[in-house]
Amino acid sequence: MDKITEEILHEITDWDGVFSGAYSLRENGECISFQNSDHIRIVKKDDKPGIDIYISGKAQNETVYIPACVTKSDVHDLVYNDFHVQSGANVTIVAGCGVHTDAEEGSNHNGIHRFFLESGSHVVYKEKHIGIGEGGGKRVIDPVTYAEIGDGALLEMETLQLGGVDETTRDTSAILKNNAGLIIHESIMTDNEETAVTKFSVDMEGEDSNVDLISRSVAKGNSYQEYSSAINGKCRCKGHSECDAILVGNGRVNASPALNASSTDANLIHEAAIGKIAGEQIIKLMTLGLSEEEAEERIIAGFLGA
Amino acid sequence: MLKLENITLNLPEKDNLLRDVSLSINPGKLTVITGPNGGGKTSLAKIIAGLYVPTSGRIILDDEDITQMSITDRAQKGIAYAFQQPVSFKGINVRTLMGIAAGGEMSEMRMCRILEKVGLCARDYMDREMDSHLSGGEMKRIEIATVLARGAKYIVFDEPEAGIDLWSFTSLIQAFESLKDYEEVALLIISHQERILNIADEIVVIRDGNITQNGTREEVFPTLMKNNSDNYCPKGKEMF
Ligand SMILES: Nc1ncnc2c1ncn2[C@@H]1O[C@H](COP(=O)(O)OP(=O)(O)O)[C@@H](O)[C@H]1O
Numbered sequence A: 001m002d003k004i005t006e007e008i009l010h011e012i013t014d015w016d017g018v019f020s021g022a023y024s025l026r027e028n029g030e031c032i033s034f035q036n037s038d039h040i041r042i043v044k045k046d047d048k049p050g051i052d053i054y055i056s057g058k059a060q061n062e063t064v065y066i067p068a069c070v071t072k073s074d075v076h077d078l079v080y081n082d083f084h085v086q087s088g089a090n091v092t093i094v095a096g097c098g099v100h101t102d103a104e105e106g107s108n109h110n111g112i113h114r115f116f117l118e119s120g121s122h123v124v125y126k127e128k129h130i131g132i133g134e135g136g137g138k139r140v141i142d143p144v145t146y147a148e149i150g151d152g153a154l155l156e157m158e159t160l161q162l163g164g165v166d167e168t169t170r171d172t173s174a175i176l177k178n179n180a181g182l183i184i185h186e187s188i189m190t191d192n193e194e195t196a197v198t199k200f201s202v203d204m205e206g207e208d209s210n211v212d213l214i215s216r217s218v219a220k221g222n223s224y225q226e227y228s229s230a231i232n233g234k235c236r237c238k239g240h241s242e243c244d245a246i247l248v249g250n251g252r253v254n255a256s257p258a259l260n261a262s263s264t265d266a267n268l269i270h271e272a273a274i275g276k277i278a279g280e281q282i283i284k285l286m287t288l289g290l291s292e293e294e295a296e297e298r299i300i301a302g303f304l305g306a
Numbered sequence B: 001m002l003k004l005e006n007i008t009l010n011l012p013e014k015d016n017l018l019r020d021v022s023l024s025i026n027p028g029k030l031t032v033i034t035g036p037n038g039g040g041k042t043s044l045a046k047i048i049a050g051l052y053v054p055t056s057g058r059i060i061l062d063d064e065d066i067t068q069m070s071i072t073d074r075a076q077k078g079i080a081y082a083f084q085q086p087v088s089f090k091g092i093n094v095r096t097l098m099g100i101a102a103g104g105e106m107s108e109m110r111m112c113r114i115l116e117k118v119g120l121c122a123r124d125y126m127d128r129e130m131d132s133h134l135s136g137g138e139m140k141r142i143e144i145a146t147v148l149a150r151g152a153k154y155i156v157f158d159e160p161e162a163g164i165d166l167w168s169f170t171s172l173i174q175a176f177e178s179l180k181d182y183e184e185v186a187l188l189i190i191s192h193q194e195r196i197l198n199i200a201d202e203i204v205v206i207r208d209g210n211i212t213q214n215g216t217r218e219e220v221f222p223t224l225m226k227n228n229s230d231n232y233c234p235k236g237k238e239m240f
């Protein structure tokens, strides 16, 4: 395995030399190794790049890893991964992607993930994105996520991008059936000239479905972030979105959250706040003995859940 | 010893917030500052912790002039300050905050002991975020606990009684007494609470930016009741 791949794996998963259980490891546009478990089966697609992941209802508290690594310049990776989660399954999926460039050409990873959660299943999806390397080439990660969440199923997504990704466009959409739940925690930090665009669209079609969308961003340097969300309540349902951003230096954030209710029983709430770090927070931590810089770091790390 | 010498504070928005205030705070002693709202008590606390720099006058800590010293450096020299209005943080939990205060990770046992002093159970609160989900009273107690965690030599508490129930208050009073008696801490507490005034060694009254009284509890305490009968709270707890 490539040294850089090892470094990336270390950063984006809790990998320490081996993955126990099911996994599929992608490096520079190819699946370089994979493993099934008793209840999780990984099958290569034959019509396009990517895999189908079949998760049986017997899978309980299991983790499957599907990291993708790009280790050099001029790699343009496009992959389709579909997760078929049977009724009653309870699993954690650790995805994530690292892009390393070492020359002037850029590299990108474009992962298209679809989740089909059958009734009563529970998936925790963790995804961490990083960009590394000295090359001037742009590191680009453009994930597309689509989820169909069946009756009483729950999808929890935790996505984290902490730096080094020059450009990202994230597109997340979901459809929720009766009693289905979707919880999204997204944290993005950009610096220098980086840009991040993130879009969410959630359709609550089933009675008593609910979504909780929490987005935290920190824009430093000259970076720019754009956030948009559309939460569509078509029945008796609950939607909550919260978009908080901290600006440092010349960072800019543009947030446009939308709530669309087409039923009188849809209960939708949005909260948003953009601004610099509250001065009193820095001062409080300084009175506890931290320097101004340390205080800022702690506040940002806590805010992003990093 | 922490000495304030002829402190005057003018802020762009407000002149004469403090006028020629001199005061010293001694290890093993509890000084209580009291006086009407808006008198300048919190401003004085902020001057000590370095949040405000005085317009004139000097602050001397153990023979060193710290008047221009940063908040961080003062904290590291052993000055701690529990805010009147606690600050909330999104994403920072009680455990982390107390760790920062203690200068490193803190054992659960120690956290338990400290939170107990403010009437909170560590198990219930360690992992709670310091955000708007906590009530005002809970925030206030955690604020006090973080300051207790610092192990500082000079501690200022700004109206610690706010939001604390009667039962927890007893244990807080004990905590204050043990700080001064066993740990030789110099305590400065801004308070209107009779039970805190009762354990004071010195009482200082600040009105309109001036110290109007400064003496031992025996000297000052009886006059408080007399001078302020018009402001006297019928419940017998609050005197201003
Ligand atoms: N930063 C500030 N800018 C303007 N006015 C202030 C500022 N800080 C305090 N004050 C005013 O100074 C007076 C004293 O405030 P403070 O020290 O908080 O009093 P206390 O704690 O005794 O109630 C009040 O009238 C308050 O509104």
Ligand SMILES: [Mg+2]
Pocket: B041, B042, B043, B084, B158
């Ligand atoms: Mg005050």
